Amino acid sequence: DYWSERDAIIAKEQTRSVGGHLRLTDREEKVNKILMRYKYKELDDGLVHPKNFLAGQHFFNAKKEIERSKVFNLIKKLPKGASLHSHDMGLVSFECLYNLTYKDNLYVCTNDGPYRLQFFGDKVDKDCDWQLVSTLRQSNSSFDCELKKRLTLVVDDPHVAYSTLNKVWKAFEDIFVAVTGLLGYEPIWREYFYEAMKELYEDNVKYLEFRGILPQVYDTNGKIYDPFEVVGLYYDTLKKFMEDYPDFQGAKFIYTPYRKLDNKTIQDHIVIYEKLKTRYPDFIAGFDLVGQEDAGFPLTSFINELIPMQQNGTPFFFHAGETNWQGATTDLNLLDAVLLDTKRIGHAFALVKHPEIMKMAKHKDIAVEICPISNQVLKLVDDIRNHPGAVLVANDYPVVIAPDDPTFWGAKGLSYDWYIAFMGMASRDDDLRLLKQLAENSIKYSATTTSEKNDMFQHWQEDWNRFLDEVLKEENIINCKCNSIRCQPN
Numbered sequence: 375d376y377w378s379e380r381d382a383i384i385a386k387e388q389t390r391s392v393g394g395h396l397r398l399t400d401r402e403e404k405v406n407k408i409l410m411r412y413k414y415k416e417l418d419d420g421l422v423h424p425k426n427f428l429a430g431q432h433f434f435n436a437k438k439e440i441e442r443s444k445v446f447n448l449i450k451k452l453p454k455g456a457s458l459h460s461h462d463m464g465l466v467s468f469e470c471l472y473n474l475t476y477k478d479n480l481y482v483c484t485n486d487g488p489y490r491l492q493f494f495g496d497k498v499d500k501d502c503d504w505q506l507v508s509t510l511r512q513s514n515s516s517f518d519c520e521l522k523k524r525l526t527l528v529v530d531d532p533h534v535a536y537s538t539l540n541k542v543w544k545a546f547e548d549i550f551v552a553v554t555g556l557l558g559y560e561p562i563w564r565e566y567f568y569e570a571m572k573e574l575y576e577d578n579v580k581y582l583e584f585r586g587i588l589p590q591v592y593d594t595n596g597k598i599y600d601p602f603e604v605v606g607l608y609y610d611t612l613k614k615f616m617e618d619y620p621d622f623q624g625a626k627f628i629y630t631p632y633r634k635l636d637n638k639t640i641q642d643h644i645v646i647y648e649k650l651k652t653r654y655p656d657f658i659a660g661f662d663l664v665g666q667e668d669a670g671f672p673l674t675s676f677i678n679e680l681i682p683m684q685q686n687g688t689p690f691f692f693h694a695g696e697t698n699w700q701g702a703t704t705d706l707n708l709l710d711a712v713l714l715d716t717k718r719i720g721h722a723f724a725l726v727k728h729p730e731i732m733k734m735a736k737h738k739d740i741a742v743e744i745c746p747i748s749n750q751v752l753k754l755v756d757d758i759r760n761h762p763g764a765v766l767v768a769n770d771y772p773v774v775i776a777p778d779d780p781t782f783w784g785a786k787g788l789s790y791d792w793y794i795a796f797m798g799m800a801s802r803d804d805d806l807r808l809l810k811q812l813a814e815n816s817i818k819y820s821a822t823t824t825s826e827k828n829d830m831f832q833h834w835q836e837d838w839n840r841f842l843d844e845v846l847k848e849e850n851i852i853n854c855k856c857n858s859i860r861c862q863p864n
């Protein structure tokens with residue numbers, strides 16, 4: 375009859391979404407009940423009071439409340455697997471970045487344009503009126519506030535401050551200019567990367583794949599580190615981190631020159647990439663191009679350079695379709711990314727507008743790295759419920775959720791993006807199975823070998839079991855407190 379036909383369609387859609395085909399164990403079911411109790415409560419409240427629905431608001435305005443959400447706090451504890459899309463200078467929390475500005479011998483250049491930060495030894499460069507940050511802090515009470523503004527996109531009213539996408543991208547790129555000299559100081563470069571892994575670890579993320587441009591790293595004796603040495607610094611720091619946190623599963627690097635460079639320069643970067651790959655085969659994961667996609671060169675303009683790489687079997691992880699345009703060169707980057715056998719696509723925001731490309735990508739099992747908060751802050755979408763990733767989630771497209779540049783929008787680790795995706799980009803009834811599948815996808819689509827993947831899965835399963843125990847134990851204790859004084863928590 376009508377109702378059974380209707381129910382059957384709903385059930386079919388439910389099994390079709392990401393994680394929809396998974397079957398939960400008894401213990402998982404119990405945790406799921408808790409999770410969904412929290413989720414339904416937030417959704418129901420949001421329906422009556424839309425202002426309370428956090429995933430529908432701008433992240434800057436919702437962040438504090440998100441931290442109070444029970445769903446969010448459960449997601450924080452949940453072993454999330456891997457973080458597969460973030461950028462070299464936006465990896466850590468803002469607090470962690472800002473703490474670095476208290477280091478000795480840091481100078482600032484406050485000429486017109488973006489601020490620049492730089493460490494100097496005895497000799498200070500003459501190219502600007504470099505001033506000691508510590509002195510400015512003491513002598514000028516508004517300096518800290520001004521410096522903070524130059525290092526973050528966070529403002530009280532983002533819709534007013536950033537009226538167009540180009541404006542927000544300009545502010546965004548200016549921050550990268552400002553932090554390059556801060557982070558590029560050799561001791562900081564190491565400390566920063568160590569902290570980045572630590573923050574992920576503490577957010578229950580055990581593996582990192584990140585993109586980077588390998589900017590110039592320097593020390594105060596005048597040494598400039600070349601790209602091979604810069605990767606060496608990453609590599610040594612990773613080793614040290616894994617000695618200190620032996621259950622961390624590792625990190626790999628995707629080399630990402632700017633897409634606005636000429637062909638000759640791109641070719642030079644490709645040569646560097648190939649040498650890096652030979653020198654650090656287990657750390658260098660692949661190649662990509664970055665920068666504002668609408669304003670840069672499309673993949674087609676580098677096709678003569680990229681095809682030989684494809685023929686050599688280079689793993690590509692292209693940013694593609696990070697745009698609101700349709701039928702432009704930017705969204706057609708999706709097609710070139712797929713034709714060049716990209717392993718994953720960064721953002722792919724425009725993918726759902728291209729049914730043929732989407733079909734090809736799914737057939738080739740190309741994962742999409744969705745970065746919900748990034749897409750909102752960088753003005754592709756306002757209310758996350760309108761994010762096209764919702765269509766991918768509903769269609770069991772292989773997706774992973776990633777943080778992009780959490781520093782600059784006040785996020786930390788992966789949990790904020792997971793929360794936004796779970797609450798705003800998925801169906802009301804999408805449950806623990808979705809979260810479990812997202813974690814599994816992050817391992818499955820990582821640039822790791824089969825044996826690395828097996829280890830990661832095994833390790834993740836142990837973490838997962840511990841997580842279930844922990845949630846059930848806490849629930850048990852709460853119930854005991856509420857229900858009976860004689861109850862024995864087990």
Ligand SMILES: O=c1[nH]cnc2c1ncn2[C@@H]1O[C@H](CO)[C@@H](O)[C@H]1O
Nearest residue numbers: 461462550586587664665666778779
């Ligand atoms: O979402 C993004 N899309 C494209 N490029 C990005 C995004 N986030 C950061 N970068 C690029 O990465 C460089 C630092 O390595 C930044 O300068 C920025 O151009």
